[in-house]
Amino acid sequence: MDEQHFTFGKSLTLMQNDNTLIQQLKSKDERALSLLYDKYSGAIYGVIIKMIRDEGKAQNLLQDTFITVWEKAETYDADKGRFYTWVYRIAKNKTLNVLRKTDPLIQTDDFSVHTNKEDAISIDPEYLELNGALTSLEAHHKEAIELVYFKGYTHKEAHQEMNVPLGTFKSYIRQALKLLRETYSKSLSLLLLILNAL
Amino acid sequence: MMMDKKSLLENGLLEQYLLGELNANQCEKIEQLLASDNELKTHVEQLELDFENIGLENAITPPEFIKSQLLDKVKITTANPKVVTLAKNNNTKFYLGIAASVAGFLLIGSFWMYSQLSDVKEQLQTVDTTNTELNTTIETLNTELERTNSLYSEIVNPDTEHYILKGNASLPEAKVISYVNHKSKSVVINTERLPELDAEHDYQMWADVEGEMIDMGVISKGKTMMTMAYIDNAESLNITIEPSGGNDHPTVERLVTNVYLR
Numbered sequence: 027m028d029e030q031h032f033t034f035g036k037s038l039t040l041m042q043n044d045n046t047l048i049q050q051l052k053s054k055d056e057r058a059l060s061l062l063y064d065k066y067s068g069a070i071y072g073v074i075i076k077m078i079r080d081e082g083k084a085q086n087l088l089q090d091t092f093i094t095v096w097e098k099a100e101t102y103d104a105d106k107g108r109f110y111t112w113v114y115r116i117a118k119n120k121t122l123n124v125l126r127k128t129d130p131l132i133q134t135d136d137f138s139v140h141t142n143k144e145d146a147i148s149i150d151p152e153y154l155e156l157n158g159a160l161t162s163l164e165a166h167h168k169e170a171i172e173l174v175y176f177k178g179y180t181h182k183e184a185h186q187e188m189n190v191p192l193g194t195f196k197s198y199i200r201q202a203l204k205l206l207r208e209t210y211s212k213s214l215s216l217l218l219l220i221l222n223a224l
Numbered sequence: 225m226m227m228d229k230k231s232l233l234e235n236g237l238l239e240q241y242l243l244g245e246l247n248a249n250q251c252e253k254i255e256q257l258l259a260s261d262n263e264l265k266t267h268v269e270q271l272e273l274d275f276e277n278i279g280l281e282n283a284i285t286p287p288e289f290i291k292s293q294l295l296d297k298v299k300i301t302t303a304n305p306k307v308v309t310l311a312k313n314n315n316t317k318f319y320l321g322i323a324a325s326v327a328g329f330l331l332i333g334s335f336w337m338y339s340q341l342s343d344v345k346e347q348l349q350t351v352d353t354t355n356t357e358l359n360t361t362i363e364t365l366n367t368e369l370e371r372t373n374s375l376y377s378e379i380v381n382p383d384t385e386h387y388i389l390k391g392n393a394s395l396p397e398a399k400v401i402s403y404v405n406h407k408s409k410s411v412v413i414n415t416e417r418l419p420e421l422d423a424e425h426d427y428q429m430w431a432d433v434e435g436e437m438i439d440m441g442v443i444s445k446g447k448t449m450m451t452m453a454y455i456d457n458a459e460s461l462n463i464t465i466e467p468s469g470g471n472d473h474p475t476v477e478r479l480v481t482n483v484y485l486r
Binding site for chain 1 (some may be wrong): 234236239240241243244245255257258259268269271272273274275276277278279280281283284287290291293294295297298299301389394440444
């Protein structure tokens with residue numbers, strides 16, 4: 027629980043400073059890029075590495091992602107979503123592109139990248155473990171989130187993977203997010219209590 | 225695909241939207257709906273926070289060198305455009321500077337040229353005036369010269385006789401020399417020694433032809449040499465003082481000089 031408070035407190039400070047940093051990033055301020063990298067690279071790296079299951083490729087992709095962030099900062103529109111969401115999408119697309127390219131069998135197959143996913147894992151299994159509030163979820167909720175969020179599955183691919191109807195899968199996701207949010211707001215109220223106590 | 229608010233909240237499209245599973249067309253529709261509906265927007269913001277928290281909780285610290293490589297690459301990519309932009313700016317400024325200098329120079333040059341032009345115009349006008357004056361002078365001189373020449377040629381002509389009219393008792397200081405050429409029938413006189421008269425009187429010259437005095441002309445004031453009318457068969461030349469402008473008949477009482485012709 028302590029770790030969770032810390033993380034959540036950290037994300038609160040992130041929210042406060044992001045707008046300024048993003049403005050600076052748009053005006054090509056390297057310091058802003060450095061600070062935004064410090065804040066988000068871990069989360070993005072976690073997503074990439076779980077998706078591609080290759081440390082070397084994950085490192086290249088992470089760097090590539092932030093170079094794109096730097097170059098395309100102008101196109102980021104805060105009205106259309108959070109900075110993290112934007113970076114996450116960039117990272118995910120890049121990773122999926124690499125997965126498609128490196129697997130010639132799959133290139134012709136409806137852009138799906140997961141048919142032989144268990145092959146040749148060159149990665150510390152620790153990196154693939156899930157942490158935080160996700161661990162408190164039931165297995166099917168956890169798996170649903172893992173598939174779409176960390177493995178790059180589409181909803182359509184994921185419900186086939188889990189062998190449940192699409193509607194059921196969608197409700198898994200909805201319920202999982204709801205449960206997670208409850209955990210987060212608990213930790214948020216705890217955090218607020220701590221802040222008040224201070 | 226249903227795109228109304230209720231179905232959006234339930235069919236998982238928003239989650240797919242955030243996870244980047246939708247195509248550009250679908251994304252645009254959702255963004256339009258979000259822009260117009262605050263409740264939907266709040267819902268999506270909550271989902272975003274959820275996803276972000278999942279990400280942050282599952283963060284894996286990447287190796288340090290990735291960040292330093294990233295910052296190096298970024299420096300390289302920004303350094304070049306910066307240099308280029310600066311160079312461009314400098315070039316633009318440089319050319320602007322040159323253009324401004326040239327413009328300034330032309331402006332000053334124009335003023336200078338204009339003032340020069342005005343000066344030259346003035347000078348030209350002066351020259352023009354002087355020229356006209358000179359021309360007039362030359363014309364006058366020419367006329368004078370012609371006259372003098374003709375008078376001279378009369379005087380020096382071998383056929384010309386010289387008669388001297390000496391002043392009588394009423395005007396003893398007077399002396400007029402007359403040059404008479406009977407062949408060319410011309411008379412020229414030198415009146416240098418004729419005393420000046422007042423404005424109301426002129427000297428007038430007469431020829432005596434068989435006792436009758438015939439007008440030879442009024443002697444102009446201010447001229448020392450002048451041509452008079454030649455009269456055939458003149459026996460003598462006479463000069464009288466007459467009212468200004470001359471008289472029809474000589475005032476004999478005021479005869480000042482005369483000479484008999486041979």
